[in-house]
Amino acid sequence: MIIVPVKEGENIEKALKKFKRKFEKTGVVKELRARQQYDKPSVIKRLKMEHAIYVQKLRAAED
Template sequence: MIIIPVKEGENIDRALKKFKRKFEKTGVVKELRQRQQYDKPSAKRREQKIKAIYKQKMQNEEQNG
């Protein structure tokens, strides 16, 4: 359960913004979307490998140029 302390006289919009930020950090929506479809383990590994290659490429470009 997410608890947001609201100070006396604090704007409700600010409290709502805090709630949204905390809720986003929990990753509930992201996990829910991932569970809506099944991904084969081989497809997950392939996706991770592609991301790792991309990150490595970006780091190399940052160091070299």
């Protein structure tokens, strides 16, 4: 259960934004979408490798 403490006089939009950020960090929606279809382990491994290469290129471009 996600708890977002709201201070007195705090804007409701700000509290909602905090809630959304916390909810997204838990990864519930991402996991739910991943479970909707079966992906072969080889496909998952390939996607992870592609993502790692992409991140590595971004970091190299930063330097």
